[in-house]
Amino acid sequence: xxxxxxxxxxxxxxxxxxxxxxxxxxxxxxxxxxxxxxxxxxxxxxxxxxxxxxxxxxxxxxxxxxxxxxxxxxxxxxxxxxxxxxxxxxxxxxxxxxxxxxxxxxxxxxxxxxxxxxxxxxxxxxxxxxxxxxxxxxxxxxxxxxxxxxxxxxxxxxxxxxxxxxxxxxxxxxxxxxxxxxxxxxxxxxxxxxxxxxxxxxxxxxxxxxxxxxxxxxxxxxxxxxxxxxxxxxxxxxxxxxxxxxxxxxxxxxxxxxxxxxxxxxxxxxxxxxxxxxxxxxxxxxxxxxxxxxxxxxxxxxxxxxxxxxxxxxxxxxxxxxxxxxxxxxxxxxxxxxxxxxxxxxxxxxxxxxxxxxxxxxxxxxxxxxxxxxxxxxxxxxxxxxxxxxxxx
Ligand SMILES: Cc1cc2nc3c(=O)[nH]c(=O)nc-3n(C[C@H](O)[C@H](O)[C@H](O)COP(=O)(O)O)c2cc1C
Numbered sequence: 380x381x382x383x384x385x386x387x388x389x390x391x392x393x394x395x396x397x398x399x400x401x402x403x404x405x406x407x408x409x410x411x412x413x414x415x416x417x418x419x420x421x422x423x424x425x426x427x428x429x430x431x432x433x434x435x436x437x438x439x440x441x442x443x444x445x446x447x448x449x450x451x452x453x454x455x456x457x458x459x460x461x462x463x464x465x466x467x468x469x470x471x472x473x474x475x476x477x478x479x480x481x482x483x484x485x486x487x488x489x490x491x492x493x494x495x496x497x498x499x500x501x502x503x504x505x506x507x508x509x510x511x512x513x514x515x516x517x518x519x520x521x522x523x524x525x526x527x528x529x530x531x532x533x534x535x536x537x538x539x540x541x542x543x544x545x546x547x548x549x550x551x552x553x554x555x556x557x558x559x560x561x562x563x564x565x566x567x568x569x570x571x572x573x574x575x576x577x578x579x580x581x582x583x584x585x586x587x588x589x590x591x592x593x594x595x596x597x598x599x600x601x602x603x604x605x606x607x608x609x610x611x612x613x614x615x616x617x618x619x620x621x622x623x624x625x626x627x628x629x630x631x632x633x634x635x636x637x638x639x640x641x642x643x644x645x646x647x648x649x650x651x652x653x654x655x656x657x658x659x660x661x662x663x664x665x666x667x668x669x670x671x672x673x674x675x676x677x678x679x680x681x682x683x684x685x686x687x688x689x690x691x692x693x694x695x696x697x698x699x700x701x702x703x704x705x706x707x708x709x710x711x712x713x714x715x716x717x718x719x720x721x722x723x724x725x726x727x728x729x730x731x732x733x734x735x736x737x738x739x740x741x742x743x744x745x746x747x748x749x750x751x752x753x754x755x756x757x758x759x760x761x762x763x764x765x766x767x768x769x770x771x772x
Contacts, residue, residue: 382721382728388692388713391729395466395719399574400567402552403465407715410659411544416667417659420690423667427699428758432745440738440747446707447533447629447651447684452482453734454701454749457726458658458688458709459509459535459633461586464492466719468581472501473718477726479504481734486535486709489522490606494587499529507533509633511540512618513609522588523625532628535653539634541614544661555603557584616647623648631686634661636671638678641685651684651706658689658711669700676704694736698744701752 385391396404410417442453457478463470471493478485479502486507487498498506508526513519526534548554558564568575583590589602596605611618623630633653635641644652654672656665668689676685687700688709700708713733717725741749744756 382724385720385728386732388716388729388732391713391716391720391725394721394725395716398571399466399719400571402549402554402558402564402567403462404719405548405552406462406546406554407460407466407712407719409546409548410663411546411661412663414659414663416656416663416665417690419667420656420659420669421692421696422690423669424690424692424696424699427669427703429695429698429740429744429756430758431743435742435745435747437742437747440742442734442738442741442749444707444749446484446686447631449484449533449629451484451707453697453737454705454707455691455697455730455733455737456484456486456507456686456707456709457714458711459486459488459507459537460711460715461488461490462492463488463715463718464581464583464587465578466715467722468578469493469497469583470718470722471498473723474714474726475502475506477714477717477723477730478506480727481730483730484533487531489588490586492581492583492585492587494583494590495522495525495529495531497582497587502530505530505532507531507535507631509535509537510622511537511609512611512614512622514611515609516621518592518609519622520625521592523622525588527626527628533631534622534626534628535631535633536619536622536649537633537657538614538619539636539655539657539661541610541612543610544657544663546660616643619647619649635675636665636668638671638674641675642678645679645682649683651686652679653709654685654687654689654705655709656689669703672700672703672705691733694733694738695740697733697737698740698752698756701749702754702756704754 444454471491475485475498484507486509488509489511508531596602630649631651632644632649634655635652654668654675668687672687684706686707687705691708691710717729
């Protein structure tokens with residue numbers, strides 16, 4: 380299938396499903412428990428309607444803006460996602476390269492398959508690094524030092540993964556990095572021979588930032604146990620202050636969904652926060668990110684930038700979030716579908732699809748500059764016949 384013929388993220392998702400073993404597609408695609416919050420992220424975005432305007436000068440359009448003080452070609456970053464390197468050999472490098480070519484930030488996950496240094500070697504400008512505060516604080520401090528040494532200047536600190544939500548697909552598919560060999564697992568791999576052949580080229584098959592960097596965590600089994608025991612159930616403001624102290628660059632707090640938490644986060648020395656429910660992978664039954672966004676923008680009152688992720692599948696979605704006060708958005712699954720379907724070229728194709736629709740939709744709303752977008756481009760929800768369900772929008 381020629382990637383250029385793919386026109387939507389939904390089509391890319393189907394191609395991804397056909398190209399990688401079931402356990403990895405399930406890992407990317409699934410949400411926690413009923414997957415209700417995952418689905419609500421996209422559904423609530425889709426309900427927001429635009430005002431179509433005419434008789435405007437639509438020449439000379441620009442999507443260029445800034446996110447957390449960094450110039451971006453459009454208000455979109457690639458969200459941090461663990462295990463991208465199981466979808467495509469050196470998948471994190473492919474994501475980083477596609478982001479560089481599109482002029483947007485790539486956020487590398489702590490739980491990447493490539494190491495920070497492997498991605499840095501291939502990068503020609505700084506990428507962003509996502510950090511989990513783990514129980515082994517010396518290891519966390521070392522990760523920050525390594526990220527800084529690799530040229531990262533923006534740290535995205537994830538707050539909503541102190542404990543893990545359950546995704547049924549991962550249990551059923553026996554997900555692991557690397558997967559434990561068993562008949563059902565071998566059968567999943569045998570069904571994707573081209574993926575198997577391609578993955579022979581991969582430089583790493585397990586968490587690259589962890590493997591080999593702790594003296595007593597060498598074997599893969601031992602590393603999986605160590606990682607599972609590292610989630611930090613006690614992650615208070617003191618832990619954020621500790622990170623702030625160690626990190627000289629820009630700091631973004633990820634995973635805030637409540638206005639009270641958002642207001643509290645403005646006093647912690649961060650440059651931005653990300654309204655996020657982790658793509659509906661943690662608290663099932665939580666509100667969608669887009670529904671939470673206006674309340675958080677109010678609570679923050681301009682003291683720090685507000686960003687958003689969750690359900691971004693189109694350029695129109697980026698515009699909707701921007702109109703409701705998000706300075707920029709992040710896409711997780713949309714990027715991973717592209718990666719699984721076609722590596723760097725697949726990610727580039729998804730970015731081109733999003734960019735084109737963002738540009739044209741902005742123009743249909745009567746604007747030529749992304750920085751001029753305000754809530755005024757949206758139809759009043761009551762006029763659009765919408766019932767409740769999108770919070771205060
Ligand atoms: C497969 C997958 C892995 C993820 N891994 C991480 C991670 O390592 N760190 C993190 O902060 N967020 C992680 N996330 C959450 C994303 O950063 C982001 O919040 C979410 O994907 C946004 O929703 P979307 O997938 O609908 O775009 C992951 C999401 C997915 C889908």
